[in-house]
Amino acid sequence: MKIRPSIRLYLFFSVVFLGSVMAVGFSLLSVHYFIDGLDKGFSVVMSDLAKSVDVEEGEPKNIAGFNVSNRWQDTPDIIQQRFISPPTEVGKLQKIKEQSSIFAVPENIYFVILFYSPQGEKRFISRVMLEKDRPVIVGSSAPEKRLYLIIFTGVAAIGLFTFFLVMIMQKIAKPVESLKHWAKSLKQDNLQKPLPDFTYNELNLLASLLQSSLNSAHQSLQREQHFLSYASHELRTPIAVIRSNVDLLQRLSEKTPLCEKQQLTLQRIQRAGLTMSNLTDTLLWLSRNDEQEVTQEPINLYEKIKQLCADLDYLLNAKNVKVNIDSEDFVVNVEATACHIVLSNLIRNAYQHTQHGQVFIKQQGSRVTIINCNDNADSTAPISETNVKQAAFGCGYGLGLQLSEKIIKRHGWFYEIADVHGRYQVTVDFNRNNS
Structure with a gap:
């Protein structure tokens, strides 16, 4: 048996799907903007260091965790190992993250960028953030716990959204269900009763149109039934007259035989009268009330x-x-x-x-x-x-x-x-x- 689609279920799952997609999408967008903001902050700090710190060849300087050098060879070995070639585009931050999965917090992060000093000299500014060197902040939760908290918060938000959606749909679906049950209960004896209130103007208008259409159809059916009844009753008399006169002609033909053509004509009239009589009886029977x-x-x-x-x-x-x-x-x-x-x-x-x-x-x-x-x-x-x-x-x-x-x-x-x-x-x- 073919399963017919439900508008309510279709609307429910569509809205839940769209809400979930929007929640996940905005969450990912927020993460992207957050990380992009941090990278831009790093770039600004590195730019200020390139402008304010003087370095000599072979003598790189470490300031607040940032390494500043004027040659690629002077950058830390770990940076040279992670980045195959030195950056060539000025002001473009290059970054490498080491993490076990896309949802995990990065263990190690490596930054490097190229700037020019006010004197036009190259400045390679780099930063290495290793997990072992990361300070422990008292009161902060572990990265895994924070991840679980984020996931739980997202699921809870979707669940809350679904709950309110169900409540709204119940408020809409209840009048629709009432309209359906009312329409199924419509009969000839209750068709003229006042319309119940279905809360919403659109549903009340639909119920009014439905009642009007059924009234019109019922009136048309009554007119047809009355016509069939009246017409059939009126036809019975001339049909009876035709059949009785045919019988009379047949009895008269026994005394005064008719010719062959006259006899055939009389038989045709007799057959037509019988057919019309049967049809009239059928129409009369069908025109009676079904509940009789x-x-x-x-x-x-x-x-x-x-x-x-x-x-x-x-x-x-x-x-x-x-x-x-x-x-x-x-x-x-x-x-x-x-x-x-x-x-x-x-x-x-x-x-x-x-x-x-x-x-x-x-x-x-x-x-x-x-x-x-x-x-x-x-x-x-x-x-x-x-x-x-x-x-x-x-x-x-x-x-x-x-x-x-x-x-x-x-x-x-x-x-x-x-x-x-x-x-x-x-x-x-x-x-x-x-x-």
Whole structure:
């Protein structure tokens, strides 16, 4: 399962990372400026010594720990060993540090610089700071302890920063969590209630927009449901009139036979009336309130399938289609209208879209499987789920299938469309426990 990123965690770790980087960066920058300041102080002292101390060749002078000479050969041997060649750039301090690690305090440090005296003579000023010669200051801690103290101080600063960041994010996240729970709890009965206060203006505005959008969607849905209900009720009367007059014409044709074209026309009207009647029943059923209590009654699936196949047999007229029904007596407690609509639509689509082949209707317990196969079906062609639906049920009566799928989904019945070696089948199980 794909783990979705969290804005809160992303923001938290991003701010902690940036704060840590800034703390470490400024610490390193402070260390650099501190050391650079010490080097500049050394350079100033060495410059003053070059201007004020007179030395002769072979007679270097030591003043306050600094060695002043006018020849490189006169500098201390340890300086000549550490620096391969004498400095050539005037005023540029050269420094060598000996330390065990980058975080450790240097054990030995060597300095050398080149200046000119007011008379234009060279002056090599050097300084050697050895660990063994370093004075012990009473009350000062060891370098390692100071290093640990610096590290502890840095970690404590980052921890304190993280703590305050968590507190701030909690103050921001709590109203956001409240908004999320409020949005998840929105239903038709509490949609009109006053908005709670989510502390921040942006969240209150977002909640207002969300409530307004849901109200608009709910009103649109109600208008559509009312339209479907009113339209379906109004259509029932003319459809009933058409079907009753068709039945009357059929009875009259028994006394006065119609010609072949008239009989075909009458059959088309009869089929159209039956289709419109079924569709109207479906729309009326779907336009009912979802929370309306559903009355279940026992339905014998064997008898229902037999009845529907007989009613829809006219769809196979003039077609070379063989229907195989494998059914057994089984009673299931369902909403009668919903069961009738689903089976009627599925069988009708199988009949309509099989031109030359076979239709298999198998019912075992509460599960009904309908398979239709045209003899000219190419079983080797790759078939996607979309092609399966179009091939098995076509697109001429797509509304009936869509409505049936909505009914099945509302009841929680098992529903599956698949292809089996070029045959197309649909399965529905009217028992929720088996889905």
